[in-house]
Amino acid sequence: MIAVESLGKRFGDRWIFRGISFELGRGDRLIVLGKNGAGKSTLLKTILGLAEPTEGTARLPEGDPRNSVGYSSMDMTVYPFLTPREHLDMAGQLRGCAPRTDELLGRVGLAEATDRLSGQLSTGMRARLKLALAMQAEPSLLVLDEPGAGLDEQGRRVLDLIVEEQARRGCAIVATNDPGERRLGNLELDLG
Numbered sequence: 001m002i003a004v005e006s007l008g009k010r011f012g013d014r015w016i017f018r019g020i021s022f023e024l025g026r027g028d029r030l031i032v033l034g035k036n037g038a039g040k041s042t043l044l045k046t047i048l049g050l051a052e053p054t055e056g057t058a059r060l061p062e063g064d065p066r067n068s069v070g071y072s073s074m075d076m077t078v079y080p081f082l083t084p085r086e087h088l089d090m091a092g093q094l095r096g097c098a099p100r101t102d103e104l105l106g107r108v109g110l111a112e113a114t115d116r117l118s119g120q121l122s123t124g125m126r127a128r129l130k131l132a133l134a135m136q137a138e139p140s141l142l143v144l145d146e147p148g149a150g151l152d153e154q155g156r157r158v159l160d161l162i163v164e165e166q167a168r169r170g171c172a173i174v175a176t177n178d179p180g181e182r183r184l185g186n187l188e189l190d191l192g
Contacts, residue, residue: 080119
């Protein structure tokens with residue numbers, strides 16, 4: 001499903017990471033560990049083609065990446081003057097897939113907030129909305145950057161279910177500095 005070979009990223013003279021290689025198949029869930037500044041987010045962006053690699057390659061699942069890849073990260077923002085319903089409707093139109101609005105908002109625990117402005121949602125509720133957007137197109141590859149940040153206990157259970165479901169559909173990469181999130185994976189990559 002995904003193959004990364006000798007991937008490296010350098011900023012100036014400083015290598016953020018180098019020589020990263022792995023393959024993921026259906027059911028695999030790779031946990032990328034490391035402290036703040038270790039390069040976890042940069043690695044994910046480089047794999048996804050959002051940052052140019054200095055060396056190496058990353059092969060993503062076949063198909064349109066708008067639908068074959070789902071991505072959620074802490075640095076992504078939601079539009080404060082759109083509701084969760086409007087976010088999913090708009091994203092579905094842009095991706096050319098069914099919005100699945102009520103289903104997804106129910107699954108992430110936002111059924112009661114469907115029509116509230118996103119700027120009025122708590123940090124944890126916005127994190128749940130980003131999870132719904134990431135899995136909207138039922139991607140082959142789900143990439144989550146610090147997905148547990150801001151989530152309460154119920155939100156962490158939702159995250160567990162999302163990653164478990166993704167393993168049945170495809171594969172996932174989860175970057176975290178929370179040792180408790182190791183439970184989400186069957187493979188690990190430690191960036192130190």
